[in-house]
Amino acid sequence: MCPRVQRGNSLHPAAMFNPLLRAALSTLAPAGPGGKLSIAIFHRVHAQPDPLFPDEPDRQRFDEVCRWLKTWFQVLPLDEAVRALRAGRLPARALCITFDDGYADNHDHAMPVLQAHGLSGTFFIATGFINGGRMWNDTVVETMRRCSQDQLNVDGLGLEGLQMLELNTLEQRRQALHRVLNAAKYLPPARRSEVVGALAQRADVNLPNDLMMTTAQVQAMAAGGMVLGAHTVNHPILAGLDEATARDELVTSRSQLQQWLQRDVTLFAYPNGKPGQDYLPRDVALAQSLGFEAAVSTCPGANGQGAPMYELRRFTPWDRQRWRYGTRLALNLRH
Ligand SMILES: [Zn+2]
Numbered sequence: 001m002c003p004r005v006q007r008g009n010s011l012h013p014a015a016m017f018n019p020l021l022r023a024a025l026s027t028l029a030p031a032g033p034g035g036k037l038s039i040a041i042f043h044r045v046h047a048q049p050d051p052l053f054p055d056e057p058d059r060q061r062f063d064e065v066c067r068w069l070k071t072w073f074q075v076l077p078l079d080e081a082v083r084a085l086r087a088g089r090l091p092a093r094a095l096c097i098t099f100d101d102g103y104a105d106n107h108d109h110a111m112p113v114l115q116a117h118g119l120s121g122t123f124f125i126a127t128g129f130i131n132g133g134r135m136w137n138d139t140v141v142e143t144m145r146r147c148s149q150d151q152l153n154v155d156g157l158g159l160e161g162l163q164m165l166e167l168n169t170l171e172q173r174r175q176a177l178h179r180v181l182n183a184a185k186y187l188p189p190a191r192r193s194e195v196v197g198a199l200a201q202r203a204d205v206n207l208p209n210d211l212m213m214t215t216a217q218v219q220a221m222a223a224g225g226m227v228l229g230a231h232t233v234n235h236p237i238l239a240g241l242d243e244a245t246a247r248d249e250l251v252t253s254r255s256q257l258q259q260w261l262q263r264d265v266t267l268f269a270y271p272n273g274k275p276g277q278d279y280l281p282r283d284v285a286l287a288q289s290l291g292f293e294a295a296v297s298t299c300p301g302a303n304g305q306g307a308p309m310y311e312l313r314r315f316t317p318w319d320r321q322r323w324r325y326g327t328r329l330a331l332n333l334r335h
Contacts, residue, residue, distance in 0.1 A: 018071055021326045025072060025093045028333040029302070035090030036333055037081050037303040038073065039296060041314040042099045045109040052145060052174055055318045059109040065325070066117045069095060072326060077227045078122035078267055082294040082312075088305060097121040098296065098314060100231060100269055102130060104210060107217040111224050123221055124231035124269035124296075127256040129212040135235060136189075137181055138211055139196040144177035147203040152176070154202065158195045159183040189236055215260050222261045229267035230254040230292075237272060238279040247286055254290075266293040273298030275311060284310045301335030 029036040044050075046058045057065060069075055073095035076084075084090045097114070099106050102125035114121050129135055134142075147167055155163040160183055165176040180199065184192050200207055213221075222228055232238070232249040233256070241249070250268060257265045268287050272278035275297055287295040287310050294309045301313035313335065317328035 017323055017326065021072055021330060022093065024330050025333070028330060029090075029093050031090065031092040033088035033305050035085070035088070035092070035094060035304070037085050037090055037307075037312070038095040038329060038332065039078065039081075039303065039312060039314040040069070040095060040097050040316045041296075041298060042097070042110070042316060043101055044103050045105050045113070047105070047109060051170055052141065052177065059113060061320075062110060063113050063116075066097075066113055066119060068322060068325060069097065070117055070119060072329070075119050077120040078229070078296075079227050079293065082267070082309065085303060085305070085307065086309065098229075098269070099123045100273075101126055101135065101235070102213050102218070102231070104213050104217060107213050107221055111221060111226060114226070115224060120225050120227065122227040122229055122267065124229040124267070125213070125218060125253070125257060126231045126233065126235040126271070127253045128233040129235070130218060131212075131214050132209045133212055134207065134209060135212075136184070136192050136196050139200055139207060140180050140184065141177055142207050142211075143196075143200045143203045143205050144173050144180070146205040146207075148205075149203065152199075152203055154180070154199060157198050157202070158187070158191070159199070186237065186240075188240070189234065218257070218260055222263065227267070228257055228261060228265060229269060230257055230265055231269045232271055235271045238270060238283045239277065243282060243286070246283055247290070250286060250290055250292075254292075268292045268295040270295065270297055273314075275299055284308075300332060302333045 044056055045062045049058045050056055073093045074091045075095050075097060078096040078098060081094055081096050099110060099121060106123055150168050152165045152167055154165055159180060162179060162183055166172045167176060184195055187195060230253040233253045236249060238246045254265045270279040294312055296312045296314055299313045300315040303312050315332045317325045319325045319328060
């Protein structure tokens with residue numbers, strides 16, 4: 001082989017990216033007490049790209065992301081990482097892969113991809129939707145996806161500021177669904193169910209009941225080497241609940257999971273996860289007093305020595321290019 005070509009290849013910026021990024025990550029997140037834990041957050045891995053959510057990974061893209069992550073980081077399960085962080089014994093470039101909510105595609109697509117890469121992920125399950133349930137946001141998404149009308153009149157449904165939704169093009173459908181999600185997001189849960197139910201009825205659509213995992217699939221995840229964590233029963237905004245109801249959401253989701261899995265469940269993820277907005281200091285105290293080992297938010301950043309163990313930060317880049325994705329993960333370590 002021509003040595004000049006070989007040298008040329010090894011100096012190519014694309015070939016240099018992985019070693020350079022690993023070196024930067026090792027400086028920003030060294031082993032031991034100065035370590036920093038990155039926690040990536042995902043929700044779904046679709047069989048095929050979802051035109052309504054072009055930034056959400058499909059199986060092929062998730063496979064690519066897993067290959068990047070294991071090249072750059074030392075990927076470990078969150079329960080292990082939490083103990084290592086507490087003890088000041090994180091490996092260099094430590095990263096966990098987490099999923100929220102309990103979608104069936106986590107079992108069908110995310111787990112096999114993780115297993116093929118020899119990785120473990122941590123999956124937070126909203127237990128009330130297992131076995132045929134559907135989260136309110138999916139009622140909205142699937143209504144907008146399946147509605148056969150070009151326009152949907154939502155006047156009088158209780159979606160503030162919305163009257164007529166244009167559904168002619170894919171872009172219009174995407175806009176419409178985000179407008180409905182925003183209008184419904186902070187309605188009281190019972191009212192919200194009513195409103196999105198009425199929306200689906202007016203659109204005259206048949207909605208799927210197999211979006212979330214079954215009990216058997218949750219059990220298969222644990223048997224397949226994945227870690228399962230609690231994510232409440234009904235996925236409420238905890239900040240909007242009284243303390244007894246919030247406590248019940250945490251306790252019941254954990255005991256349900258423990259009953260299904262016949263093992264301890266030690267991790268918790270706050271629904272929606274924005275501090276001060278979606279959960280309160282009260283809920284942080286609850287997670288701690290109920291004996292969870294750690295809890296995760298959706299606040300971006302990484303977690304160093306002394307990080308609040310009941311508000312661990314999570315972050316996932318959305319970029320498609322490898323260098324952007326990797327650089328953003330490195331920048332996330334500055335927090
Ligand atoms: Zn969630």
